Amino acid sequence: MTLILRLLARLPLRFWHAVGAWAGTQVFLRNRRYAARMRDNLRQSGLAADAPALDALVRANARELGKAAAEIIPIWFRPFPQVLDLVVECRGWEHVEAARASGHGILAMTPHLGCFEIVSLYYAARLPMTVMYRAPRQRWAEGWMRMGRSRGQVTLATADMRGVRALLAALKRREAVGILPDQVASKGDGAWALFFGRPAYTPTLPIRLHQATGAVPLLMFGERLPDGRGFRIHILPPDMDLSGEREGAARALNTALEDLIRQYPTQYLWSYNRYKQPGGAGAPDLPPAP
Numbered sequence: 001m002t003l004i005l006r007l008l009a010r011l012p013l014r015f016w017h018a019v020g021a022w023a024g025t026q027v028f029l030r031n032r033r034y035a036a037r038m039r040d041n042l043r044q045s046g047l048a049a050d051a052p053a054l055d056a057l058v059r060a061n062a063r064e065l066g067k068a069a070a071e072i073i074p075i076w077f078r079p080f081p082q083v084l085d086l087v088v089e090c091r092g093w094e095h096v097e098a099a100r101a102s103g104h105g106i107l108a109m110t111p112h113l114g115c116f117e118i119v120s121l122y123y124a125a126r127l128p129m130t131v132m133y134r135a136p137r138q139r140w141a142e143g144w145m146r147m148g149r150s151r152g153q154v155t156l157a158t159a160d161m162r163g164v165r166a167l168l169a170a171l172k173r174r175e176a177v178g179i180l181p182d183q184v185a186s187k188g189d190g191a192w193a194l195f196f197g198r199p200a201y202t203p204t205l206p207i208r209l210h211q212a213t214g215a216v217p218l219l220m221f222g223e224r225l226p227d228g229r230g231f232r233i234h235i236l237p238p239d240m241d242l243s244g245e246r247e248g249a250a251r252a253l254n255t256a257l258e259d260l261i262r263q264y265p266t267q268y269l270w271s272y273n274r275y276k277q278p279g280g281a282g283a284p285d286l287p288p289a290p
Contacts (some may be wrong), residue, residue, distance in 0.1 A: 014228025024066020076148025
């Protein structure tokens with residue numbers, strides 16, 4: 001099966017994006033629960049001015065999420081140099097150089113926006129990065145995931161205390177660590193903070209890592225270009241303060257993510273259940289935004 005996928009991965013990225021856009025639309029049309037969550041999250045975000053604009057945004061998002069799923073095949077199964085060729089531009093690498101010059105590690109926060117698979121690979125072709133990940137529900141897919149992501153100077157760290165220690169060790173070596181800052185935190189590892197007007201249980205691990213090591217926070221995002229032209233990497237120093245108490249820092253983190261997502265709303269993972277309440281986390285003590 002791996003050999004077959006490696007052969008299929010040779011097909012042009014434009015092909016995979018076309019297939020993904022079609023498949024994403026079909027899932028949207030056939031899976032009512034999936035479509036309802038995507039529509040509700042986008043409606044709540046306030047990014048659409050009216051009902052027709054919301055409908056257009058939802059359908060565009062369904063196509064982009066299909067592309068995100070399909071592009072995993074060329075990214076995981078092509079030879080590493082060919083994967084790097086998919087990146088046509090990087091904007092903001094000077095922020096990496098400035099962070100390294102400061103003598104601290106780098107807290108690379110890559111939200112569920114665009115092609116987040118390509119970001120760590122691009123970075124790790126140049127410098128070491130330790131990336132935290134959660135094993136997929138389909139256990140048979142973990143081997144492929146690790147194979148596709150563990151290239152260049154990437155080191156994978158599991159989402160547990162052992163993984164946290166690996167992140168701390170990397171930051172103490174003044175290296176970069178990669179974290180998804182917009183997933184639902186596990187109980188005890190998060191704080192309730194508004195995200196597009198609704199309380200979301202926000203991970204506090206980035207905040208704790210920053211406060212423990214002085215790591216420089218940077219947002220990293222792989223913009224998916226139209227017509228299968230590849231990806232543009234963006235590296236941005238977010239305008240936020242992670243040094244205070246965790247609820248305020250979590251809100252600052254979410255605000256920075258909102259500002260980025262508003263620029264590329266069709267490429268965000270709006271189908272993700274960002275607002276669920278983890279067992280044992282306690283009910284949110286924040287009112288929804290008016």
